[in-house]
Amino acid sequence: MSIDKDTVGKIARLARIRVTEEDKEKLSAELTNILTMIEELNAVDTTGVEPMTSVVQVKMHQRDDVVTDGGIPDKILANAPEKAAGFFVVPKVVE
Amino acid sequence: MTNLTHMTIRAALDGLKKKEFTASELVDAHIAASEAARHLNCYITETFDLARDAAKESDARYAKGEALPLDGIPIAMKDLFCTEGVQTTAASKILKGFIPPYESTVSGNMKRDGLISLGKANLDEFAMGSSNTTSAYGHVLNPWKREGDDRDLVPGGSSGGSAAAVAARIAMGATGTDTGGSIRQPAAFCGITGIKPTYGRCSRFGIVAFASSLDQAGPFARTVEDCALLLESMAGYDPKDSTSVNLPVPRYADAIGGSVKGLKVGVPKEYRVEGTNPEILALWDKGAQMLKDAGAEIVEVSLPYTKYALQTYYVIAPAECSSNLARYDGVRFGQRAEGDNLIDTYEKTRAEGFGQEVKRRILIGTYVLSAGYYDAYYNQARRVRKLIWQDFMNAYQQCDVLLTPTAPTPAFAIGENQQDPVTMYLNDVFTIPASMAGVPGLSLPVGLSGDGLPLGLQLLGRPFEEETVFKVAHALEQAAHFTALPQTLQRKAA
Numbered sequence: 001m002s003i004d005k006d007t008v009g010k011i012a013r014l015a016r017i018r019v020t021e022e023d024k025e026k027l028s029a030e031l032t033n034i035l036t037m038i039e040e041l042n043a044v045d046t047t048g049v050e051p052m053t054s055v056v057q058v059k060m061h062q063r064d065d066v067v068t069d070g071g072i073p074d075k076i077l078a079n080a081p082e083k084a085a086g087f088f089v090v091p092k093v094v095e
Numbered sequence: 096m097t098n099l100t101h102m103t104i105r106a107a108l109d110g111l112k113k114k115e116f117t118a119s120e121l122v123d124a125h126i127a128a129s130e131a132a133r134h135l136n137c138y139i140t141e142t143f144d145l146a147r148d149a150a151k152e153s154d155a156r157y158a159k160g161e162a163l164p165l166d167g168i169p170i171a172m173k174d175l176f177c178t179e180g181v182q183t184t185a186a187s188k189i190l191k192g193f194i195p196p197y198e199s200t201v202s203g204n205m206k207r208d209g210l211i212s213l214g215k216a217n218l219d220e221f222a223m224g225s226s227n228t229t230s231a232y233g234h235v236l237n238p239w240k241r242e243g244d245d246r247d248l249v250p251g252g253s254s255g256g257s258a259a260a261v262a263a264r265i266a267m268g269a270t271g272t273d274t275g276g277s278i279r280q281p282a283a284f285c286g287i288t289g290i291k292p293t294y295g296r297c298s299r300f301g302i303v304a305f306a307s308s309l310d311q312a313g314p315f316a317r318t319v320e321d322c323a324l325l326l327e328s329m330a331g332y333d334p335k336d337s338t339s340v341n342l343p344v345p346r347y348a349d350a351i352g353g354s355v356k357g358l359k360v361g362v363p364k365e366y367r368v369e370g371t372n373p374e375i376l377a378l379w380d381k382g383a384q385m386l387k388d389a390g391a392e393i394v395e396v397s398l399p400y401t402k403y404a405l406q407t408y409y410v411i412a413p414a415e416c417s418s419n420l421a422r423y424d425g426v427r428f429g430q431r432a433e434g435d436n437l438i439d440t441y442e443k444t445r446a447e448g449f450g451q452e453v454k455r456r457i458l459i460g461t462y463v464l465s466a467g468y469y470d471a472y473y474n475q476a477r478r479v480r481k482l483i484w485q486d487f488m489n490a491y492q493q494c495d496v497l498l499t500p501t502a503p504t505p506a507f508a509i510g511e512n513q514q515d516p517v518t519m520y521l522n523d524v525f526t527i528p529a530s531m532a533g534v535p536g537l538s539l540p541v542g543l544s545g546d547g548l549p550l551g552l553q554l555l556g557r558p559f560e561e562e563t564v565f566k567v568a569h570a571l572e573q574a575a576h577f578t579a580l581p582q583t584l585q586r587k588a589a
Binding site for chain 2: 017019046063081082083093
């Protein structure tokens with residue numbers, strides 16, 4: 001199975017990464033190469049095997065439903081590329 | 096005072112307690128060494144002033160007899176650990192200038208115990224790589240060179256800066272993270288010791304995430320005992336990490352020196368992989384003999400699904416990374432590129448901010464998780480992972496630890512062996528299976544190649560049996576008696 005340029009374009013859209021036509025050419029070859037390696041897994045008979053989610057056999061620990069954090073807007077905004085009036089600022093979303 | 100940079104952590108702690116030297120002298124010696132070794136490019140961000148201040152505080156505690164467990168010991172901190180107030184980049188352009196407003200649990204634990212960070216160590220971008228040649232802040236150079244050959248060699252990766260710093264004696268220890276081998280392989284390439292503990296042993300809170308079901312923090316040092324001391328500091332349950340396991344942390348250093356008589360050391364036949372350097376295969380046999388001479392029993396074991404570990408990893412790790420790296424959108428932190436609208440901003444920010452290897456992995460990860468392919472690739476990989484894990488659990492019915500090579504070759508030259516991504520991925524063929532199973536793995540230097548480069552062997556243990564791994568590793572370390580120094584250090588001495 002190969003990953004053609006169109007597919008690269010589709011995946012890049014899903015991943016929100018801009019790719020040029022030149023990028024798509026190169027990535028198509030590289031990703032196909034990786035996929036060919038991955039496809040060797042198709043040869044493994046996994047009938048009856050449960051997919052492994054985590055190697056750690058622990059029951060997810062739940063904490064008490066109390067507020068233990070917050071009230072630090074300056075820290076939260078400290079690394080923002082653009083901020084105003086206690087908000088993160090982004091380009092217009094709605095026309 | 097140059098001998099201050101050639102001590103073990105254990106010896107330095109003794110020296111500090113006996114007031115043979117001060118923490119300030121120890122830290123200053125390492126700062127001087129770091130400055131002299133800047134060409135290795137071990138640090139993305141140096142924190143020498145903070146280190147000097149911390150050393151003064153350490154000396155004050157020693158004077159009052161109130162020293163912390165590892166007070167005054169200078170280390171390098173992989174730039175994947177969020178350090179409050181200190182730039183954390185994950186070696187990526189996209190996090191240039193990012194200053195975390197909080198501290199990772201592991202680096203916090205080490206501060207609590209008095210360890211002093213000299214700087215944020217360089218790595219492959221977002222921990223993706225086996226050579227430290229994908230960092231946006233330049234390559235790291237291995238302080239080792241081939242006999243009679245001046246070419247720069249890679250330190251291994253992703254924790255290349257950490258490993259090189261310890262090998263070059265500019266830090267006494269370092270932190271790394273290991274997802275598919277990123278502690279063990281650079282330890283082998285740099286002739287030092289490193290351990291990836293059991294998954295869940297160390298907290299992942301505050302570590303820039305790559306693959307959440309695989310990432311694990313661990314120490315580098317120049318002896319097994321020093322690694323044990325550092326791991327004891329790093330490890331521990333953390334309620335802020337839901338995959339952190341609530342088990343007490345043993346005094347790992349107490350395992351050092353224990354007898355290996357009667358212990359069963361498994362040698363897995365599937366690790367005799369085509370293309371492995373024959374000197375490494377010979378060293379593997381020699382290592383088994385050394386342990387046999389120390390009283391251990393050598394047992395041949397089989398882990399039949401080993402040959403699928405690489406493929407399984409290259410489905411699961413990219414899948415998880417595509418999810419973890421979705422947060423880098425230029426909105427709340429990190430670099431942002433100008434865009435006409437929000438999506439345009441996302442696409443340009445990420446295209447400009449991520450390097451090639453990172454992009455490849457995000458894209459493959461996105462693909463294997465996409466509709467129509469999720470079951471064929473991602474679920475199939477998770478099923479095979481279960482089989483790989485089962486292999487280890489079965490093997491551990493017949494032995495207590497496994498002995499394998501760490502890497503298929505010694506350190507290679509920058510540019511060598513790097514024609515395509517898949518060739519690079521083969522560097523991790525011996526380390527990846529243990530990551531898939533979550534078992535602890537340690538690499539230590541056992542011999543030299545024909546052209547003078549360090550060669551490491553790997554010990555893999557049962558989950559949460561780091562003590563057994565340390566015990567066997569120490570026995571092997573004693574037998575191997577590896578005392579070689581990197582060529583660049585030898586030249587300085589001459």
